[in-house]
Amino acid sequence: MRFTSTRGGDTATFSQAVIKGLAGDGGLFVPETLPDISLYLKRWHGLPYTELASSFLSLFATDIPRDELNHCVELAYSDFPDPITPAPLVKLSDNLHVMELFHGPTLAFKDFALQLLGQFYGRHIRDTGHSLNILGATSGDTGSAAIHGMLKHPGVHSFILYPEGCIAELQERQIACTGSPFVHPFAIKGSFDDTQDIVKQIFGDATFSSTHSLAAVNSINIARLLAQCVYYLHAALKLEASEDNPLEFIVPTGNFGNVLAGWMLSRMGVRGMRFCVATNVNAVVSNFFKTGEYRPGTVTPSHAPSMDIQQASNLERWLWWHFNGNGARVREIMTTLQHDGKFVLDEIPENTDMIRAISCDNAGIETWIRRAWLEKGYLADPHTACAFAAVREDTRGVILATAHPAKFPEVIASVTGQFPQHPSLEILKKRTVIKHILPADVEAVKIAINSHCKNLNYYHHGNNR
Numbered sequence: 001m002r003f004t005s006t007r008g009g010d011t012a013t014f015s016q017a018v019i020k021g022l023a024g025d026g027g028l029f030v031p032e033t034l035p036d037i038s039l040y041l042k043r044w045h046g047l048p049y050t051e052l053a054s055s056f057l058s059l060f061a062t063d064i065p066r067d068e069l070n071h072c073v074e075l076a077y078s079d080f081p082d083p084i085t086p087a088p089l090v091k092l093s094d095n096l097h098v099m100e101l102f103h104g105p106t107l108a109f110k111d112f113a114l115q116l117l118g119q120f121y122g123r124h125i126r127d128t129g130h131s132l133n134i135l136g137a138t139s140g141d142t143g144s145a146a147i148h149g150m151l152k153h154p155g156v157h158s159f160i161l162y163p164e165g166c167i168a169e170l171q172e173r174q175i176a177c178t179g180s181p182f183v184h185p186f187a188i189k190g191s192f193d194d195t196q197d198i199v200k201q202i203f204g205d206a207t208f209s210s211t212h213s214l215a216a217v218n219s220i221n222i223a224r225l226l227a228q229c230v231y232y233l234h235a236a237l238k239l240e241a242s243e244d245n246p247l248e249f250i251v252p253t254g255n256f257g258n259v260l261a262g263w264m265l266s267r268m269g270v271r272g273m274r275f276c277v278a279t280n281v282n283a284v285v286s287n288f289f290k291t292g293e294y295r296p297g298t299v300t301p302s303h304a305p306s307m308d309i310q311q312a313s314n315l316e317r318w319l320w321w322h323f324n325g326n327g328a329r330v331r332e333i334m335t336t337l338q339h340d341g342k343f344v345l346d347e348i349p350e351n352t353d354m355i356r357a358i359s360c361d362n363a364g365i366e367t368w369i370r371r372a373w374l375e376k377g378y379l380a381d382p383h384t385a386c387a388f389a390a391v392r393e394d395t396r397g398v399i400l401a402t403a404h405p406a407k408f409p410e411v412i413a414s415v416t417g418q419f420p421q422h423p424s425l426e427i428l429k430k431r432t433v434i435k436h437i438l439p440a441d442v443e444a445v446k447i448a449i450n451s452h453c454k455n456l457n458y459y460h461h462g463n464n465r
C-alpha cells in the first residue's frame with residue numbers, strides 16, 4: 001500500500017508517511033486506494049480488539065512484518081486497564097449506545113491513536129538507530145496522550161505546544177506535571193489555531209525539522225486516523241450495522257479527525273454507517289456540512305476546550321475523497337482558502353455524504369450534561385455533551401464519548417451536583433506545574449526547541465557511533 005499527498009505532489013510507504021507526518025508538498029497523506037474490507041467482515045466479527053486492530057492495520061502497514069505489527073498493537077493497548085475491551089459500548093436505551101473512548105492512560109480518545117503512534121516511533125528508533133523528537137500542538141488532550149505514548153522511549157524529547165490559559169487545568173497538569181526531563185510544555189500566548197500553525201510552519205522548514213529529528217503527533221498523522229478506524233469497525237460489527245438497520249455515529253468534533261476515521265471505513269465497504277458531527281460554539285465544521293461554505297474565524301473559548309478549533313486540518317483529506325483523489329483540485333481549494341480565508345463548494349455536503357451536523361453552545365452543553373444525567377443516569381463530559389445534543393430518538397445511534405468526565409469536573413458539578421474524580425488525576429493535583437510560556441511566534445519556538453535539545457548531536461549522529 002502506498003500513501004499519496006492530498007495535493008498530489010508526494011508519495012510514501014506507510015512507515016515513511018508515519019515519520020514524515022505532513023507530506024512534502026504541504027498536503028496530508030492518504031492511502032492511495034482504500035481497500036474493500038467487506039469480504040473480511042464475517043471473519044473479523046467477534047475478534048478481540050487488538051486482533052481486529054492488527055488485521056485491519058495490516059492492510060495499510062504493508063511494509064511492517066505482521067508479527068512486528070501485532071507486537072506494536074499489543075504493546076499500544078497494554079496500558080489500557082482493560083485491553084480486551086478498550087472501547088466499551090454502554091447501552092442507554094434500545095436505540096442509543098455510548099462508545100466510551102476514555103479508558104486509556106490519559107482518559108481521552110486520543111490514547112487510541114497516540115499509544116500506537118508511540119510504538120511505531122519506537123520501532124523506527126530501534127530500526128534506524130536515529131532518535132526522534134516529538135513536536136505537536138494540542139487543544140488539550142493530544143499533548144498528554146502523545147507524552148504518554150512516548151515516555152516508554154527514553155531519550156525522545158516531546159515538545160508540546162498548547163494555548164496558554166485555554167485548556168482545562170487538569171489537562172495542563174497532564175502535560176506539565178510529568179516530572180520528565182524529556183517533556184517540554186510550551187504554553188503559547190495565542191489560540192490552538194496559532195499553535196497548530198506554528199507546528200505546521202516548523203515542519204515546513206525541512207532543514208530545521210530534519211536537523212532536530214522532529215516527528216509529528218497531530219491528527220495530520222495518517223497512523224492516528226487508521227488507529228481510530230478500529231473502534232468504529234468494532235462497534236459496527238458488534239451492533240451489526242447494515243443498510244437495513246443503519247447506525248449513526250455521533251461524534252464530538254474539532255479538527256475533524258475522529259469522525260473522518262469512521263467515514264473512511266464507510267468507504268471501505270462497511271455498510272450502514274451514518275455520521276453526525278457535533279461541534280461546540282466553534283461551529284466551522286458543522287457550518288461547512290450544512291452550507292458548503294468553510295470559513296474559519298477566531299476561536300471562542302468554550303466548556304469543551306479540546307474542540308475550540310477553527311482550522312479543521314483533516315477536512316483536507318475529506319476534500320480529497322470528495323473530489324475522487326484529484327490532488328490539483330484540493331491544492332486549488334487550499335490556495336483559495338489561503339487567499340480568501342474561505343472556500344465554498346457547489347453542493348451542500350450534508351445532502352450528499354451521510355454526514356449530518358449540529359453545534360452546541362455553552363448553554364446547550366450545560367443543558368445536555370444535566371439531561372444526560374437526569375434522564376439517562378449518564379455523566380457526560382462537556383465534549384460528549386455536544387453529541388448528546390444531537391441524539392434523535394427514532395434513529396439508532398452511537399455517541400462517541402471522547403473524554404472522561406473527571407477531566408472537566410467543574411462544569412459537571414455546577415449542573416449535576418456530581419464531582420467526578422479519577423485516581424490518576426488526583427495524583428497530578430499535588431504536583432507543581434512546570435511550563436515555558438512563549439509568544440505565538442515561530443522563531444521563538446524554534447529557539448526554545450534548540451536550547452532544550454542539548455544532546456542533539458548525539459541523537460542526530462546516533463547511527464555513526
Ligand SMILES: *Cc1c(COP(=O)(O)O)cnc(C)c1O
Binds near residue numbers: 110140253383
Ligand atoms: C481532540 C478531542 C475532540 C475532537 O476530536 P477531533 O479529531 O479534533 O475532531 C473531541 N473531544 C475530546 C475530548 C478531544 O480530546
